[in-house]
Amino acid sequence: xxxxxxxxxxxxTLVKPEGELEVFFERRPMPEPxxxxxxxxxxxxxxxxxxxxxxxxxxxxxxxxxxxxxGLPVVTADIPAPGMRAMAPRVGQALPIGNEGCGLxxxxxxxxxxxxxxxxxxxxxxxxxxxxxxxxxxxxxMELPEGTDPKDxxxxxxxxxxxLAFTETMRMEGHSALVHTAAxxxxxxxxxxxxxxxxxxxxxxxxxxxxxxxxxxxGAKYVVNSSDEDFLDKLTAALVETGATCGFDAIGGxxxxxxxxxxxxxxxxxxxxTYSRYGSDTFKQVYIYGALDVGPTVLNRSFGFxxxxxxxxxxxxxxxxxxxxxxxxxxxxxxxxxxxxxxxxSHEISLTxxxxxxxxxxxxxxxxGEKYLIRPHG
Amino acid sequence: xxxxxxxxxxxxTLVKPEGELEVFFERRPMPEPxxxxxxxxxxxxxxxxxxxxxxxxxxxxxxxxxxxxxGLPVVTADIPAPGMRAMAPRVGQALPIGNEGCGLxxxxxxxxxxxxxxxxxxxxxxxxxxxxxxxxxxxxxMELPEGTDPKDxxxxxxxxxxxLAFTETMRMEGHSALVHTAAxxxxxxxxxxxxxxxxxxxxxxxxxxxxxxxxxxxGAKYVVNSSDEDFLDKLTAALVETGATCGFDAIGGxxxxxxxxxxxxxxxxxxxxTYSRYGSDTFKQVYIYGALDVGPTVLNRSFGFxxxxxxxxxxxxxxxxxxxxxxxxxxxxxxxxxxxxxxxxSHEISLTxxxxxxxxxxxxxxxxGEKYLIRPHG
Numbered sequence: 001x002x003x004x005x006x007x008x009x010x011x012x013t014l015v016k017p018e019g020e021l022e023v024f025f026e027r028r029p030m031p032e033p034x035x036x037x038x039x040x041x042x043x044x045x046x047x048x049x050x051x052x053x054x055x056x057x058x059x060x061x062x063x064x065x066x067x068x069x070x071g072l073p074v075v076t077a078d079i080p081a082p083g084m085r086a087m088a089p090r091v092g093q094a095l096p097i098g099n100e101g102c103g104l105x106x107x108x109x110x111x112x113x114x115x116x117x118x119x120x121x122x123x124x125x126x127x128x129x130x131x132x133x134x135x136x137x138x139x140x141x142m143e144l145p146e147g148t149d150p151k152d153x154x155x156x157x158x159x160x161x162x163x164l165a166f167t168e169t170m171r172m173e174g175h176s177a178l179v180h181t182a183a184x185x186x187x188x189x190x191x192x193x194x195x196x197x198x199x200x201x202x203x204x205x206x207x208x209x210x211x212x213x214x215x216x217x218x219g220a221k222y223v224v225n226s227s228d229e230d231f232l233d234k235l236t237a238a239l240v241e242t243g244a245t246c247g248f249d250a251i252g253g254x255x256x257x258x259x260x261x262x263x264x265x266x267x268x269x270x271x272x273x274t275y276s277r278y279g280s281d282t283f284k285q286v287y288i289y290g291a292l293d294v295g296p297t298v299l300n301r302s303f304g305f306x307x308x309x310x311x312x313x314x315x316x317x318x319x320x321x322x323x324x325x326x327x328x329x330x331x332x333x334x335x336x337x338x339x340x341x342x343x344x345x346s347h348e349i350s351l352t353x354x355x356x357x358x359x360x361x362x363x364x365x366x367x368x369g370e371k372y373l374i375r376p377h378g
Numbered sequence: 379x380x381x382x383x384x385x386x387x388x389x390x391t392l393v394k395p396e397g398e399l400e401v402f403f404e405r406r407p408m409p410e411p412x413x414x415x416x417x418x419x420x421x422x423x424x425x426x427x428x429x430x431x432x433x434x435x436x437x438x439x440x441x442x443x444x445x446x447x448x449g450l451p452v453v454t455a456d457i458p459a460p461g462m463r464a465m466a467p468r469v470g471q472a473l474p475i476g477n478e479g480c481g482l483x484x485x486x487x488x489x490x491x492x493x494x495x496x497x498x499x500x501x502x503x504x505x506x507x508x509x510x511x512x513x514x515x516x517x518x519x520m521e522l523p524e525g526t527d528p529k530d531x532x533x534x535x536x537x538x539x540x541x542l543a544f545t546e547t548m549r550m551e552g553h554s555a556l557v558h559t560a561a562x563x564x565x566x567x568x569x570x571x572x573x574x575x576x577x578x579x580x581x582x583x584x585x586x587x588x589x590x591x592x593x594x595x596x597g598a599k600y601v602v603n604s605s606d607e608d609f610l611d612k613l614t615a616a617l618v619e620t621g622a623t624c625g626f627d628a629i630g631g632x633x634x635x636x637x638x639x640x641x642x643x644x645x646x647x648x649x650x651x652t653y654s655r656y657g658s659d660t661f662k663q664v665y666i667y668g669a670l671d672v673g674p675t676v677l678n679r680s681f682g683f684x685x686x687x688x689x690x691x692x693x694x695x696x697x698x699x700x701x702x703x704x705x706x707x708x709x710x711x712x713x714x715x716x717x718x719x720x721x722x723x724s725h726e727i728s729l730t731x732x733x734x735x736x737x738x739x740x741x742x743x744x745x746x747g748e749k750y751l752i753r754p755h756g
Contacts, residue, residue, distance in 0.1 A: 086680055252679060253679075272467065277468075281694060298677075310688075
């Protein structure tokens with residue numbers, strides 16, 4: 001056994017009843033694995049948009065101020081009244097954070113499946129990863145090949161499995177091509193590579209010429225820039241060419257999801273021979289899986305009656321898809337970890353750095369091309 | 379055989395390339411039924427919101443003006459430029475109108491199934507019913523019991539089958555209670571009666587106290603008025619009590635569809651024991667089946683990621699549900715034609731009356747409680 005410290009530095013986020021958010025650290029007692037559990041020394045854990053939602057909730061981060069407690073950073077921020085309504089269910093609960101990461105199994109429970117992981121590099125999913133150590137059931141770990149750089153293993157789940165879930169969903173629901181927004185993201189780049197490999201036509205929507213260049217550089221065929229004046233025409237043309245009737249939208253707010261449905265409909269109507277006031281009978285599906293824009297979604301319903309706009313989350317998808325599909329997805333992630341599913345990090349920081357105000361302002365801006373990796377042990 | 383006239387007065391709607399709508403009549407040659415067809419003398423046909431969409435399209439009816447051609451009324455109106463884009467597929471085509479009606483089979487083709495209908499009162503679905511006669515395949519007719527008042531048979535399809543489709547959809551998709559908007563409509567009243575009979579909890583959303591009274595008068599248990607200041611609280615309370623997670627919205631535009639999803643989520647969260655930033659895992663579905671408000675749908679996405687907002691149309695539903703389900707639905711409509719599915723008409727007009735400007739202004743306002751019935755033969 002490794003010589004373990006007595007305490008485990010853990011990041012926590014708390015909404016106080018008076019309308020204040022507090023993010024802080026606690027030195028918690030080092031957990032002892034139960035027979036079916038392992039203790040993982042966290043070596044790398046990414047800051048994903050999905051982590052930020054829990055971390056800062058509805059707080060106004062422009063009001064954030066720094067302090068210290070027991071020599072550890074504390075960040076406090078105000079939560080506007082409307083935001084407090086959404087926060088009601090978590091008031092008073094100090095919640096641990098961090099969806100995924102990569103580390104070394106340094107202690108294992110007595111069960112064979114736990115013991116089998118001792119000394120192995122594993123990818124972990126399951127919350128509470130923004131900490132020095134994480135104790136969790138062996139089955140929540142995915143063993144990575146010997147010699148895997150923890151940096152490469154840090155983002156094994158959220159982006160890789162989500163991007164694979166898009167293509168699985170597309171096939172399950174009878175579509176043959178995809179649309180993706182905020183397409184220059186880490187996830188978007190993975191999707192470009194998956195679709196190229198699997199022969200799936202993919203229409204990428206980006207917000208700038210630089211993002212378009214980036215995607216074309218990694219082989220994307222259809223890239224449409226929503227800042228262009230003729231965006232809707234170009235999107236429609238790409239939809240006519242690809243026949244895409246299934247989209248995944250990371251943005252959520254604004255008109256984009258509705259514009260995708262409208263352009264899908266325009267592409268479908270071009271194939272119709274008789275007029276129907278109900279629009280085409282081509283079924284069009286857009287999933288909102290993120291909230292880069294937390295403002296309202298605005299739909300100008302110019303797309304008939306054969307459409308659906310839905311929320312999308314990885315966990316319910318995996319439950320619905322079943323163990324076989326998920327097993328196949330996981331195996332592919334491991335096999336293509338340093339190619340298709342390679343993540344790029346612009347910054348590496350320590351656990352306590354993650355609560356410096358400057359750093360927060362940077363990663364909370366969610367800029368394309370900027371991605372933070374926390375290295376709790378340097 | 380009845381002594382038939384040579385011509386068949388038929389209403390037509392035409393979008394002209396210069397941005398003008400023209401609704402007019404044509405005396406078309408009396409059709410001759412093919413072997414599998416019957417000729418129906420149309421005795422009663424309702425003006426449904428679904429007819430108005432085709433009838434006036436995107437025209438600005440405030441600009442409507444009346445004229446005459448061959449002694450028959452003509453209505454002309456301007457179509458604003460943005461509307462013309464949506465109208466593009468129908469430019470230059472004079473389209474017949476009228477989704478459903480009731481009449482007498484006055485002539486039949488040689489086939490046994492056509493001959494069997496001769497002299498019978500039938501309900502018909504299939505467009506082109508705003509006419510004195512309609513020739514159509516025998517299988518598109520539903521035979522009604524002898525002595526049925528054509529007024530009772532006029533609205534056999536659109537509202538009865540749509541309201542039944544709501545409860546069928548609810549069951550097929552695993553929900554156990556319903557929400558309905560514009561609930562004081564003819565369709566809404568049918569739904570109240572169906573749900574009462576079938577023991578389905580139904581939350582009715584109306585816009586006025588008078589509408590609430592009307593529904594309570596026919597036995598509705600849950601009625602919420604969206605004009606009340608505490609509407610959202612009352613809606614949430616009704617959703618907690620009923621557990622409704624499936625809604626049908628006739629309005630489409632504005633915030634209501636999103637509010638229903640948000641209140642369903644609030645009801646679901648009340649049942650949760652631990653906080654999740656992704657919201658509840660209760661799946662919430664709202665279908666938009668009408669467009670009483672053609673403005674944009676605005677969703678403040680405060681309802682997690684387990685939701686879907688979709689278009690709903692009767693015809694694709696029936697195709698998906700299959701012949702057995704549709705057969706059962708039709709049989710129920712006939713059996714309960716003068717009870718559950720009784721329609722109420724505030725006005726009876728002739729075919730040519732339907733194109734008087736005053737009458738148009740009235741029925742195009744789609745006021746609850748006002749419904750027009752066209753009686754082509756007086």
